Amino acid sequence: MMVYDNINIIFYKPFTFIFMLIESTFIMVELLSPGGNLEKIRIAIDYGADAVYSGYKKFGLRSRAGNLDKNQIKEAIAFVHKSGRKFYLTLNSYLFDKEFDELIDFLKFLNNYPPDALIVSDLGVLNVVNELTNIPIHMSTQANITNSYAARILKRYNVKRIVAAREMDINDIRSFVKNSSIDLEVFVHGAMCMAYSGRCFLSSYLTGRSANQGDCAQSCRWKYTVVEETRKDAPITIEEHKEGSFIFNSYDMCAVEILDEIIDAGVSSIKIEGRMKSVYYTAVTTAVYRDAVDTILSGGDYKAKIPFYMDELKKISHRPYSLGFYKDKPMQYIKSSGYERNCDFIAIVEKKSKDRIYLKLRGQLKKGKYEFFTHNLRVVYIDIEKIYNIDDTEKSIGNPNEFVYICADINVERFDILRRCN
Numbered sequence: 001m002m003v004y005d006n007i008n009i010i011f012y013k014p015f016t017f018i019f020m021l022i023e024s025t026f027i028m029v030e031l032l033s034p035g036g037n038l039e040k041i042r043i044a045i046d047y048g049a050d051a052v053y054s055g056y057k058k059f060g061l062r063s064r065a066g067n068l069d070k071n072q073i074k075e076a077i078a079f080v081h082k083s084g085r086k087f088y089l090t091l092n093s094y095l096f097d098k099e100f101d102e103l104i105d106f107l108k109f110l111n112n113y114p115p116d117a118l119i120v121s122d123l124g125v126l127n128v129v130n131e132l133t134n135i136p137i138h139m140s141t142q143a144n145i146t147n148s149y150a151a152r153i154l155k156r157y158n159v160k161r162i163v164a165a166r167e168m169d170i171n172d173i174r175s176f177v178k179n180s181s182i183d184l185e186v187f188v189h190g191a192m193c194m195a196y197s198g199r200c201f202l203s204s205y206l207t208g209r210s211a212n213q214g215d216c217a218q219s220c221r222w223k224y225t226v227v228e229e230t231r232k233d234a235p236i237t238i239e240e241h242k243e244g245s246f247i248f249n250s251y252d253m254c255a256v257e258i259l260d261e262i263i264d265a266g267v268s269s270i271k272i273e274g275r276m277k278s279v280y281y282t283a284v285t286t287a288v289y290r291d292a293v294d295t296i297l298s299g300g301d302y303k304a305k306i307p308f309y310m311d312e313l314k315k316i317s318h319r320p321y322s323l324g325f326y327k328d329k330p331m332q333y334i335k336s337s338g339y340e341r342n343c344d345f346i347a348i349v350e351k352k353s354k355d356r357i358y359l360k361l362r363g364q365l366k367k368g369k370y371e372f373f374t375h376n377l378r379v380v381y382i383d384i385e386k387i388y389n390i391d392d393t394e395k396s397i398g399n400p401n402e403f404v405y406i407c408a409d410i411n412v413e414r415f416d417i418l419r420r421c422n
Contacts, residue, residue: 029263029270031293032088032185033286036067036275041076041087043279046415047375048290051086052076053119054275059091059103074113086116091129092140094122107132117160126157136160138185146172148180155182161268166192167325170258170265177266186262188255189285189313190273192324254321256288256309260296262326280345280362281316283417284373288312291377312377315343315421343421346370347398355409358390359418365398372410373417380410 033049035041044052054076055067068076073089080087089110095103107129110118114135120126121142129137138161139145139154146165154162161183164173168186177184227235253273255262262270270293272285288309295302313321317339347359349372359365365387372380387395388405398404 028268029293029297030086030185030268031286031290032269032271033282034190034272034275034277035076035087035282036277038068038072038076038079040275040279040282041080043282043415044286045080045083045085047283047286049085049286051088051116051269052080053088053090053271055090056106059093059095059099059106059125070109070113073115077113077115088117088119088138089115090119090140091125092119092121092142094142095125100124100128103128104132110135119163126154126159130158134158138163141165141187148176151176151180151182161185163187163271164267166253169325169327170261173262173265173267183268184266185269185271186267187253187273187324188259188262188270188289189253190277191319192250192253250319251322251324252319253324254310254313254318255323255326256292256313257306258323258326259289259292260302263293263296277317278345278362279348280417280419283415284312284316287373287375287377308377312373314340315373315419317341343419345417346420347418349412349414349416349418350403351414352412355407356405357408357410357412358403358405359398361398361400361402361404363400363420365404365418367396368420370418370420372412373419374412375416378411380412382408382410 030050031048032051032053033044033047035044035052035054037054041052041054056073057067057069077087091103103125111133114133117136117138118129118133119138119140120129121140126137126139129135137157137159139159141163143163144165145151145154145162146168151159151162159182162176162180163185164176164187166187168176173184173186259270270289272282272289274281274285292302292305292309294300295305318341319339344363346363346365347361350358350360352358365384367384367387369381369383372378372382374380384406386407387398388407389395390403390405395404
């Protein structure tokens with residue numbers, strides 16, 4: 001087995017919060033990462049998130065994200081708090097009267113196991129949460145809050161933070177922070193919806209799956225044609241692109257290259273979208289934005305690191321990136337709904353014992369050239385020549401969900417990622 005020299009070594013400071021003294025003012029910025037299930041929550045915390053957000057089996061806007069049951073919520077809160085971080089729970093779907101009895105029972109459970117905040121959109125949910133709990137409330141981006149005047153009203157109802165509507169640009173954010181005494185959270189990375197702050201009805205109309213109750217079919221990313229009323233047997237493809245028409249299809253957001261401006265605007269929290277994405281996505285995005293935040297607030301050469309940050313963020317599954325609404329007109333529409341992926345997620349390190357690296361496989365492992373992505377943003381290149389079962393027998397191929405080990409005397413640790421890149 002050959003191990004190549006490590007490259008792209010970037011110093012990482014695993015502090016829960018980073019403070020910087022500028023003109024006698026402390027700047028504190030929270031890094032908030034997605035936690036679709038217990039494994040992703042552990043990965044997010046391990047890779048440097050200050051807080052994670054996750055959903056219950058009901059009442060959230062990601063019904064297919066895995067989500068947590070009541071016992072898992074208790075486990076997640078205990079783990080996150082033991083790590084000195086925060087756990088936010090999403091209750092941000094729009095409910096009907098028939099659903100409130102179950103919500104009320106769930107809130108009684110949360111009174112015994114309270115998260116650090118509840119993320120809500122619906123005014124009825126906001127009202128019931130206030131009546132039955134003392135849990136702080138964050139207003140979801142689905143609530144479409146674009147101004148400080150709305151924030152002043154919401155502050156009367158125990159709302160501690162606004163998750164900004166994605167239509168706000170940098171100047172809007174500056175004005176909001178200047179004119180409001182409530183915390184502001186903004187998305188900096190992940191998928192974007194073509195609808196106003198994500199409030200879309202297309203999926204509900206076409207499939208009966210409501211985006212506003214967490215079951216979006218992503219109908220906006222389908223191909224569409226035009227049919228003339230008297231010529232229904234002759235559909236016409238809308239020739240916006242040769243692949244089809246994607247007039248609703250959005251770019252993904254990636255704001256790492258303007259993160260210094262976003263932080264300077266006064267936000268309290270930067271948020272990564274992606275509760276339905278893989279643990280690999282969670283690890284890479286959290287590690288990159290952790291280092292970027294730390295570098296900015298410590299006065300390091302953040303601009304010099306941007307090419308490396310972008311290179312890493314392109315190694316996860318993503319659509320083409322844009323800055324969303326932060327600068328000028330948003331790059332909202334792209335010709336393909338497909339993902340770009342430069343690397344395959346192969347395995348996660350379970351443990352390191354002397355020269356053995358034990359792996360839980362997520363993809364197929366063959367002999368060949370790979371790289372480890374580590375917690376401190378080191379990339380370690382490795383040529384794998386032998387693969388072993390746990391019983392020490394050699395094998396030619398490892399398959400997903402198998403436990404195997406390889407032999408290499410390199411510096412990796414639990415939850416580091418093994419990937420194969422093009």
